[in-house]
Amino acid sequence: MNSGYAVPAVALVVVATVLVGAFGLRISRTTSDFYVASRTVGPRLNAAAISGEYLSAASFLGIAGLVLVQGPDMLWYPVGYTAGYLVLLLFVAAPLRRSGAYTLPDFAEARLASQAVRRLAGAFVVGVGWLYLLPQLQGAGLTLAVLTGAPDALGGLIVAVVVVATVAAGGMRSITFVQAFQYWLKLTALLVPALFLVLAWQGAGAPTHAFDEPATFRDRRTVDVQDTLALKLDRPLTITVTGTVDGRPREDARVTLPEGTHRIAAGTRLTFAEGTRVPATDRGTNGGMSTSLAESREERPLYATYGLILATFLGTMGLPHVVVRFYTSPHGVAARRTTVAVLALIGLFYLLPPVYGALGRLYTPELTLTGDADAAVLLLPDRVVGGVGGELLGALVAGGAFAAFLSTASGLTMAVAGVLTQDVLPSRGVRHFRLGTVLAMAVPLAASVLVGGLPVADAVGLAFAVSASSFCPLLVLGIWWRRLTPPGAAAGMLVGGGSAFCAVAATMADFPGTGNLHALLAWPALWSVPLGFLTMILVSLATASRVPPGTAAILARFHLPEELHAEVKA
Template identity: 50%
Template sequence: MTPALGYASIALVTVATVLIGFFGVRVSRTTSDFYVASRTVRPWLNASAIGGEYLSAASVLGIAGLILLQGERALWFPIGYTAGYLMLLLFVAAPLRRSGAYTVPDFTEARLESRGVRRVTSVLVILIGWLYIVPQLQGAALTVGITTGLPRWMGAVGVALIVGIVVAAGGMRSITFVQAFQYWLKLTAVAAPVVFLLLLQPGAAPDAGAAIAEAFPPFAVADPDTVYRAVSLLVALLLGTLGLPHVLVRFYTNPDGPAARRTTLIVLCLLSAFYIFPIAIGMLGRVFLPELASGDPDALLLLLPGATLPSPWAEAVTALVIAGAFGAFLSTSSGLVVSLAGVVSQELFAGSVRGFRIAAVLSVIAPLVIAAVTESAGLAGSVGLVFAFTASTLCPALLLGIWWRGLTARGAVAGMLAGAVACGTAILLGPLLRDAGVASALVEQPAAWTVPLATLTMVLVSRLDRRGAPRGADRFLARLHLPER
């Protein structure tokens, strides 16, 4: 792989991102354009944009690497990532759109009639956003280091700079077009190695049979520790999706509740089509690049075309893969920065357009510093822990806020803090207890016990605080659940 190829691919996707972003700037006129694209984004465009921001470094690079490492056990990641949107469709999408809120803190304040709940939610949204941006910057550093030979930190700085400029310039309206374009770029990038390998090396398919059979045995007997990890991971992915701020904010951009449901259905189809290919790439990696399992498995997608395809097809497909991978970091980071900028702007800058732009720049600085002083621990695994944290904090507050009238402000705050402390402690202890048996499983995959803990805390405290029930709860819930005219 020549450095010139990496430079050209990254430059092209950067130029395309900036040009499409500034097209969106031309149609961004109002404050509503910056926050929720004036609630006029149609289902297909919105679904493509959601796919663009949701399919992060963990999906584009990390899933294939995990399949290479773990075989069948890694299948829970694409299953959970996709099925999380079914949960959104059933429980959250339409009611959240009908709430009329701009951000998740807006929703919790309106539902529970409390500024304290808003402040706690805002802090959690910012923390979750930072934790989610960090793997994107680390993925960009990995891609730039492998494909160009430049210092890895330049990849992280480049993504942070581009995202900060585009988001600050055009807000949600601009980012919608960028993310929709980048979903289709990413789908093409992950599909190309598989398609071209089948077309140009058809004889390789029979050779892959033994490795695939070993990775995916027909009847695998799992020990209790493995079962717990799988269940806990699935809980994190299914429920964590419900609380991701950059996903939730996109539902505010739909014209109405039915459009939000249609958007979610389309997203399910788009994600299902996408995840076929990282799984296939992981299986091919077990055949052609098994040595990466002991090195840097997240680099599998970047290196597979050169190891399997003849020249010049290898160079062409590698260039496309590099562009898709870099697009993944840009689009997911953009969605996160939009959601963070909306929260920070409303909390610190009175919700103005100028405040949104300042907040967008501030929102990329902290994760850039964190990415610079930490090492990547596997992209899919680190994002999975963010899902666990989200499932333990924002998710119970949203579900109970939408479906249970008895939730109070004190109950929501107590539950979110209990989930944050429990899950945060587990994440910090994870590296220290890797070989500690049951304790290791509990801290490395904490969602199975931290989510029930947070939910039970919310319910119990709310029951003890019946006088604190919001007076307008019935009216607000009717707004969420009654059919729209």
């Protein structure tokens, strides 16, 4: 493939990341610089940094791949990722900043004056953070493997080493610059090739059948099936086969498969004629970012769409790397304005993945069969534009993809390492923060090597569902409801987050559920979020005597504008 330019592009991104990080290091001097960049990051820089951190592998590669395989329903993902910020702005942004805490566990402790709740929140931060780090490392491995044929673990290893080095050396100040730089890099890396792709598409007479179901092959296309898969046909299909279909070996034979399910063995080569409809596949776990146990098309009732909407809308506010960013704003008003800028920046970015998804349906429909749908973004420039130009554009996209892994992984590592340093390791201080960084990255790296084939969309969905049903109730009720008690908060987080975690874990472990039960378990947010809220409220009401004594003063601090609030403290 186009490894000639891709490797230098990825190397360039890595070197630039280290250099920008080193630039931040020169002005990162105090402990406060280290954790929250001394809270002096202005809205624009901070917004670019937050967006850079937020646009992960799932956004850069995963959405286009999902859309390619499963159609426009999957566009709810980017809409949800963006709307999550609006919900965060409405209920959380300014009070969270005014709470004056460093991390989510700090918030829990400040609000509820309870060490137990603090530790529980810390455990959830580390859990959600590790769950979210895993897909970043796997995505990096996939990208490098697709582009250069390197071993799967290598990309993840590179990302892990660079991230640990930048985070441990420079802390938050340096990361802020790195993230802001990487937002613009990612936007360019998708925007420029997209412009060329659209031009090439227009030049080809702007065919539009990509928008209609199902996708068809534009020209004669040969597909090498890597993993055994089951084709589900609702009408007869005529193809040329070399390999094994339904247990019968064939050699360059033209066969017409009748309706029904057909097993295509690994290593089979299929040739589709022009205009053939792309058949639907039925596959199990195969490690691609775009395939999920929970999401074969027929099993996605309306319920699943609403579950996805709820999880992404409410889960964003609890993602550890998102929350920690708000403490770097100078005051509550700036935190709000930053959030609006973030909405604009990520909204702008998310206009692009649908373009890749649609063109992918048009130009690379065979990716749905090979299981490499996530590679659509990487392969399209070469396929559509071609020549040296296509290779250069492909290299640009590969660099951007690496920026995506690096930035999200840095933010998550930062958040997880902060919690580990403050709550787990024996003493505080910058040296221990560095130890925490290594620890924060070592666990998901080991897991990504060991687990290997975990479907990435599931890991991301799990992180959002757990966050929506544990941190969302804690933040919203903690900020707006006076009668929240420590036992209530702990019970709500355990019941809501715990049940969401168990439900998705059961789905991943192939729990033999069918129909409604399966959908309920695969998309837990619709019941686990209300469950979390309800538990938190009911237990709090039952333990009304344990409302922390300083609640009124704390809520006043959360909500009063800074000009009043500075003097309240004095």
